[in-house]
Amino acid sequence: MTKIIxxxxxxxxxxxxxxxxxxxxxxxFSATSMRAIAEAFGIEASSLYNHINxxxxxxxxxxxxxxxxxxxxxxxxxxxxxxxIEKLELIIRLHIHMMLQEYESVYISEHEWKHLPEPYLxxxxxxxxxxxxxxxxxxxxxxxxxxxxKIDPYVAVLTILSAxxxxxxxxxxxxxIDARSLEENxxxxxxxxxxx
Amino acid sequence: MTKIIxxxxxxxxxxxxxxxxxxxxxxxFSATSMRAIAEAFGIEASSLYNHINxxxxxxxxxxxxxxxxxxxxxxxxxxxxxxxIEKLELIIRLHIHMMLQEYESVYISEHEWKHLPEPYLxxxxxxxxxxxxxxxxxxxxxxxxxxxxKIDPYVAVLTILSAxxxxxxxxxxxxxIDARSLEENxxxxxxxxxxx
Numbered sequence: 001m002t003k004i005i006x007x008x009x010x011x012x013x014x015x016x017x018x019x020x021x022x023x024x025x026x027x028x029f030s031a032t033s034m035r036a037i038a039e040a041f042g043i044e045a046s047s048l049y050n051h052i053n054x055x056x057x058x059x060x061x062x063x064x065x066x067x068x069x070x071x072x073x074x075x076x077x078x079x080x081x082x083x084x085i086e087k088l089e090l091i092i093r094l095h096i097h098m099m100l101q102e103y104e105s106v107y108i109s110e111h112e113w114k115h116l117p118e119p120y121l122x123x124x125x126x127x128x129x130x131x132x133x134x135x136x137x138x139x140x141x142x143x144x145x146x147x148x149x150k151i152d153p154y155v156a157v158l159t160i161l162s163a164x165x166x167x168x169x170x171x172x173x174x175x176x177i178d179a180r181s182l183e184e185n186x187x188x189x190x191x192x193x194x195x196x
Numbered sequence: 197m198t199k200i201i202x203x204x205x206x207x208x209x210x211x212x213x214x215x216x217x218x219x220x221x222x223x224x225f226s227a228t229s230m231r232a233i234a235e236a237f238g239i240e241a242s243s244l245y246n247h248i249n250x251x252x253x254x255x256x257x258x259x260x261x262x263x264x265x266x267x268x269x270x271x272x273x274x275x276x277x278x279x280x281i282e283k284l285e286l287i288i289r290l291h292i293h294m295m296l297q298e299y300e301s302v303y304i305s306e307h308e309w310k311h312l313p314e315p316y317l318x319x320x321x322x323x324x325x326x327x328x329x330x331x332x333x334x335x336x337x338x339x340x341x342x343x344x345x346k347i348d349p350y351v352a353v354l355t356i357l358s359a360x361x362x363x364x365x366x367x368x369x370x371x372x373i374d375a376r377s378l379e380e381n382x383x384x385x386x387x388x389x390x391x392x
Contacts, residue, residue: 149388154372155381159359166358176350185351192345193389 012051013061016041020058021104029059029112059112060120066102066109067127070094074134084142085195091135092160092190096183099167107168132157142194149196160190208247209257212237216254217300225255225308255308256316262298262305263323266290270330280338281391287331288356288386292379295363303364328353338390345392356386 019040023032034055038045052058073094077087098106113124139156142148148156163186170182177185215236219228230251234241248254269290273283294302309320335352338344344352359382366378373381 149384151385152373152377152381155378156385158362158365159382159385162362162365163355163359166354166361169354169358177348181348182351185348186355188345189347189352189355189386189389191389193385193387 016048016051017058017061017065020055021062021108024059024062024108024112025104029055029108029115056115056117059108059115060117062105063109063113063116063124064120066098066105067124067131069098070131071127074131074138078134078138084138084145084147085191087138088142088160088194089187089191091138092164092187093183095161095164096167096186099164099171100179100183103168103171110165132161135160139194146196148194151194156194159193163190212244212247213254213257213261216251217258217304220255220258220304220308221300225251225304225311252311252313255304255311256313258301259305259309259312259320260316262294262301263320263327265294266327267323270327270334274330274334280334280341280343281387283334284338284356284390285383285387287334288360288383289379291357291360292363292382295360295367296375296379299364299367306361328357331356335390342392344390347390352390355389359386 016037020032020037023037023040027036032055034048035045037055037058038048041048074091077090080087080090082090113121116124135157136153139148139151139153143150143153167182167186170177212233216228216233219233219236223232228251230244231241233251233254234244237244270287273286276283276286278286309317312320331353332349335344335347335349339346339349363378363382366373
């Protein structure tokens with residue numbers, strides 16, 4: 001007789017979220033139905049509701065998982081007693097790793113967050129804003145202590161985040177270069193563009 | 197008696213295209229009807245067809261105007277007898293200027309070209325690919341003559357184009373910094389990130 005192993009709700013929820021993020025990425029959040037997610041997961045739509053209340057709850061899981069991860073990292077980086085240039089390297093590398101390894105989740109948290117219901121929408125927007133402020137503050141420290149050239153911290157953060165976001169176009173073809181070299185080259189260009 | 201001044205077809209077509217690009221940017225190409233474009237232009241939908249055959253023709257006008265402008269520029273830059281770093285500066289500044297001054301057209305040529313009908317779609321994709329190759333070739337020259345550090349030319353072009361594309365987020369708020377300083381700061385970070 002096969003012993004039935006109870007599936008932890010958390011784990012199943014995570015698996016559903018992972019599958020859903022691929023579908024949201026491919027077809028967009030709006031065009032993806034709970035039925036399509038259930039089908040991709042090989043279960044009935046009605047069973048899906050045992051694990052998750054709504055499509056928006058899945059979106060919320062994805063967006064906040066990504067946002068919380070970046071926030072936790074920047075808090076850790078801020079607390080570290082490192083030169084600013086090394087702090088920036090840690091932040092840039094995490095962004096690149098996320099674009100390489102958690103591409104669908106990052107894509108959705110970047111492009112589909114507008115569909116979040118309140119109060120999550122406001123919360124998410126605040127978290128984004130606060131993240132960029134903390135990031136810019138680290139750049140400011142580097143300018144103050146002369147590690148970085150005199151650049152506008154807002155433009156520095158915009159340039160870094162946009163450049164890293166461009167890995168999206170690499171994800172479409174995965175041609176021209178391997179992930180490791182892509183990372184090393186981008187880190188070099190961005191860090192040395194900031195360094196004084 | 198008012199003398200009727202004949203409107204040149206080309207001029208009116210350009211004006212329609214300009215208006216349409218704002219609507220495509222706001223609501224997306226698919227969700228924008230010819231009727232909506234006519235209304236925004238203050239004419240009947242039937243009159244619109246005197247100037248333009250279809251919505252796809254407008255898209256085609258927008259995409260190729262942008263692509264041709266960048267191609268013409270890079271041909272001129274290639275022919276110039278300048279250090280590579282100055283060639284790159286000319287290219288980067290044109291991309292920034294276009295993001296600042298022709299934002300809607302650039303946005304549409306970046307995000308909506310997939311709706312182009314054949315043979316325009318293939319033509320546009322080839323032009324994009326060829327542009328990036330020429331751009332990468334200039335980077336290669338700079339590495340060969342030691343003006344630039346040893347970076348992967350593909351990653352250099354990806355980083356530059358993505359960073360400049362990030363001006364999209366500045367366009368949403370136009371906060372934090374004026375256009376001129378945005379340009380100067382971004383040019384500094386990108387060029388010095390490449391320079392040896």
